[in-house]
Amino acid sequence: MSAVDSEVQSSIAASARPQRRIRFSWSWVSLPSLLLVWIAISYNVPSYILPTPMEVIEEGYDWALKGELHPHLIDSFTRELVGFGAAVIVALTLGFLGGFFRPFREFLTPLNMLFMSIPPVAWAPLMLIFFGIGWQSIVVVIFISGVNPMIVTIMEGVLQIQGNEVRAARILGARPWQLFLHVYLPASLPYITAGLRIGFSQAWRALVAAEMIGASSGIGWMVSMGGEIGNTAQVMMGIVLIGLFSWLFERFGFRQLEKRYEVWSHS
Amino acid sequence: MSNPIHRVGGEHLLIDKVHFHYDTARPVYQNLNLHVEPGEFVCVIGPSGCGKTTLLNLLAGFLTPGQGSILLRGQRIYPEDPHLGFVFQAPTLFPWLTAAQNVEFGLKMNREKTPEERRALSAQYLNLVGLKGFEDYLPRHLSGGMQQRVSLARTLVTQPTLLLMDEPFGALDAITRETMNDEMLRLWQELGQTVLFITHDIDEAIYLSDRIVVLHKPPHGIYREMRNELPRPRSGPTTRTSDLFWKYKKDLMQDIAQVANYGRSSSRTN
Numbered sequence: 228m229s230a231v232d233s234e235v236q237s238s239i240a241a242s243a244r245p246q247r248r249i250r251f252s253w254s255w256v257s258l259p260s261l262l263l264v265w266i267a268i269s270y271n272v273p274s275y276i277l278p279t280p281m282e283v284i285e286e287g288y289d290w291a292l293k294g295e296l297h298p299h300l301i302d303s304f305t306r307e308l309v310g311f312g313a314a315v316i317v318a319l320t321l322g323f324l325g326g327f328f329r330p331f332r333e334f335l336t337p338l339n340m341l342f343m344s345i346p347p348v349a350w351a352p353l354m355l356i357f358f359g360i361g362w363q364s365i366v367v368v369i370f371i372s373g374v375n376p377m378i379v380t381i382m383e384g385v386l387q388i389q390g391n392e393v394r395a396a397r398i399l400g401a402r403p404w405q406l407f408l409h410v411y412l413p414a415s416l417p418y419i420t421a422g423l424r425i426g427f428s429q430a431w432r433a434l435v436a437a438e439m440i441g442a443s444s445g446i447g448w449m450v451s452m453g454g455e456i457g458n459t460a461q462v463m464m465g466i467v468l469i470g471l472f473s474w475l476f477e478r479f480g481f482r483q484l485e486k487r488y489e490v491w492s493h494s
Numbered sequence: 495m496s497n498p499i500h501r502v503g504g505e506h507l508l509i510d511k512v513h514f515h516y517d518t519a520r521p522v523y524q525n526l527n528l529h530v531e532p533g534e535f536v537c538v539i540g541p542s543g544c545g546k547t548t549l550l551n552l553l554a555g556f557l558t559p560g561q562g563s564i565l566l567r568g569q570r571i572y573p574e575d576p577h578l579g580f581v582f583q584a585p586t587l588f589p590w591l592t593a594a595q596n597v598e599f600g601l602k603m604n605r606e607k608t609p610e611e612r613r614a615l616s617a618q619y620l621n622l623v624g625l626k627g628f629e630d631y632l633p634r635h636l637s638g639g640m641q642q643r644v645s646l647a648r649t650l651v652t653q654p655t656l657l658l659m660d661e662p663f664g665a666l667d668a669i670t671r672e673t674m675n676d677e678m679l680r681l682w683q684e685l686g687q688t689v690l691f692i693t694h695d696i697d698e699a700i701y702l703s704d705r706i707v708v709l710h711k712p713p714h715g716i717y718r719e720m721r722n723e724l725p726r727p728r729s730g731p732t733t734r735t736s737d738l739f740w741k742y743k744k745d746l747m748q749d750i751a752q753v754a755n756y757g758r759s760s761s762r763t764n
Contacts, residue, residue, distance in 0.1 A: 394586075396588075398578060398579070400604050409602075491589040
């Protein structure tokens with residue numbers, strides 16, 4: 228088995244990865260430097276124009292202490308969950324159908340391009356007329372903003388699957404539904420995750436924007452209300468929360484999902 | 495080592511008066527006939543563009559002949575046929591599955607075995623192709639030759655009685671290819687399937703086969719069939735340097751040159 232041994236050695240050499248060592252990255256400096264700029268400016272202007280980070284933290288602490296923070300967060304999360312969840316189901320269905328059937332793909336593409344070119348918030352006034360102020364109109368705006376980029380990415384994922392993998396699976400006895408479950412689905416997983424990630428961030432932005440226009444609760448409402456009553460600390464608190472949660476979802480949601488196939492995709 | 499892998503045997507393959515075309519004006523085959531005995535190892539060679547890949551796609555049922563029939567044990571072939579195995583030019587492993595999971599794929603599809611039985615079988619067949627200990631490696635962590643071994647194990651584990659091979663070792667370096675040829679013969683002698691092996695490598699065809707089929711340019715089908723009388727068991731140094739080997743090689747090179755020149759203007763004659 229000497230031939231195998233030499234193959235093994237070359238393969239081990241090829242797969243040897245650089246050691247996991249912590250290496251300085253300039254990305255560590257970027258957010259702290261923004262914070263420094265904020266501090267530098269905020270201590271030189273009146274706090275009703277730009278509050279200091281400490282004042283924003285105090286504002287948040289006040290809200291939390293009075294028990295007024297979490298109802299808004301829960302409202303925003305629920306809307307995001309419902310709107311994004313519905314968008315995922317629809318995007319998976321349409322994305323796979325579009326990937327499999329050319330006529331359907333041809334039909335879908337112009338619609339996608341049209342909807343992609345319209346900022347989702349532009350639908351908000353219309354939805355407010357349809358459904359009134361409340362969660363329904365916001366959920367619909369979230370749905371519209373999330374579903375299109377996901378359809379496009381999932382469709383691309385199905386299209387990039389190589390005919391050879393499908394042929395190999397058929398020869399090994401895979402029936403159509405097994406092909407879907409054991410070849411199409413895993414092979415397009417990297418694209419599905421990328422789609423979910425884009426869709427989620429689009430939906431999150433749309434949520435905040437829609438809440439600013441047509442809601443009586445939520446993080447977006449906190450920001451716009453803060454602006455109306457001239458409470459800049461409340462505005463900044465809302466902005467920090469928006470960024471913070473977006474980062475948390477990315478870091479502990481999609482990043483974890485991605486790690487599952489990182490080993491085999493893009494070689 | 496007690497090896498429970500048993501001989502699967504081969505089945506009779508009949509290609510009968512097959513016509514096929516992608517484009518009516520340029521048929522690929524007009525009257526193709528080939529008869530492969532159970533357990534026979536047939537190599538098909540020919541210059542590029544002679545329809546080798548089309549032939550395999552017809553045999554696997556990915557393409558349907560316009561007229562005529564292709565029968566394995568008297569029945570039409572379809573891609574999902576459990577009696578059919580196909581080893582592709584590229585390993586085409588599923589990159590998200592480990593070597594063992596790749597080998598188990600076919601068993602999982604027909605759902606006759608329990609997960610424990612599948613696991614045991616994949617370990618046996620990986621061992622058979624010399625990859626013991628690599629069960630949990632992902633394809634990208636294996637070399638090209640090792641990937642092709644996994645691909646072979648993945649096909650053999652389903653116990654096909656007809657094995658179609660599309661230049662399976664064509665992308666490998668010469669040394670690895672010779673090793674793979676020896677292993678191929680060892681496996682075939684152990685399992686006994688009918689093999690139809692397509693290659694563009696004359697040496698490989700002579701070394702492996704019972705019979706060599708030289709394809710003509712489309713739409714003429716078969717140019718010549720040659721029975722290969724080289725004694726078995728074969729071994730690299732002895733077989734590849736024997737007089738008979740060289741005679742076959744010379745004959746086949748002449749055949750291929752004639753096929754390649756066929757239909758060209760006769761300004762240059764050999």
